[in-house]
Amino acid sequence: MVKIDDPANALAVARAIDNRFANSPYETKTETERSFAAGFASQIGNIRLLILSIGSVVFFTLLLVTGNSTATAIRERTGELAVMKTVGFTDVSILVLVMTETLILAVVGGGLGLVLAKLFTMAGDPTRGMLPLYYLRPNLLALGFVLAIAAGAAAGIIPAVGAMRLKIVDALRRV
Numbered sequence: 001m002v003k004i005d006d007p008a009n010a011l012a013v014a015r016a017i018d019n020r021f022a023n024s025p026y027e028t029k030t031e032t033e034r035s036f037a038a039g040f041a042s043q044i045g046n047i048r049l050l051i052l053s054i055g056s057v058v059f060f061t062l063l064l065v066t067g068n069s070t071a072t073a074i075r076e077r078t079g080e081l082a083v084m085k086t087v088g089f090t091d092v093s094i095l096v097l098v099m100t101e102t103l104i105l106a107v108v109g110g111g112l113g114l115v116l117a118k119l120f121t122m123a124g125d126p127t128r129g130m131l132p133l134y135y136l137r138p139n140l141l142a143l144g145f146v147l148a149i150a151a152g153a154a155a156g157i158i159p160a161v162g163a164m165r166l167k168i169v170d171a172l173r174r175v
Contacts, residue, residue, distance in 0.1 A: 002030075059151065066155035070102050074159040081163050082171030095164040102156025103149065110148020114141055 004013050014030035021028045031039070074081070081094060089097075121136040 007032075059147065063151050063155055066102075066106070066151060067158065070098075070156050071159040071162075074098060074163050078166070078171045078174050081166055082168050085166070085168050085171075091164045094166075095160045098160035098163050099153070099156050102160070103152045106148050106152020106155070107145075110145060110151070113148070114144050117141075117144075 002013065002017065004010060010032050014032070017030045018028050084094065085091075118136055118141060
């Protein structure tokens, strides 16, 4: 590896290195780290499609697990919801309470995950030079936060609507 002072000179330096070792038993093909990383990544295939596919599957699985956990938590508190409705909580206030709880969990969990991801990348290059362009941009952090809120909202809407539509008599009968 050769470090240069000005990236604009990269092509000239690479040509000089290759000329120096031309027609020797150790011929070289010099390239920048960026082009090396791109060539390395292209050997694997369509990285973007692969990462988006895996990310989509993980997001969908997360959505199912979160929705199931929320539905179970609401189902276990059917009696509490019935008592709340009995003492005067409206259907809309029950919906807001359940959605607020789900969104708070999503914001805390997503925020903690994003903070840990940022701390992981701030500690330096986690790939130890294999992918020198490794950086978690602020716009990606914002996108992650929006996706965490969206996952919380999507996971909580069905249980929240179920809790809102819950009839007091039916709820107390289940207890």
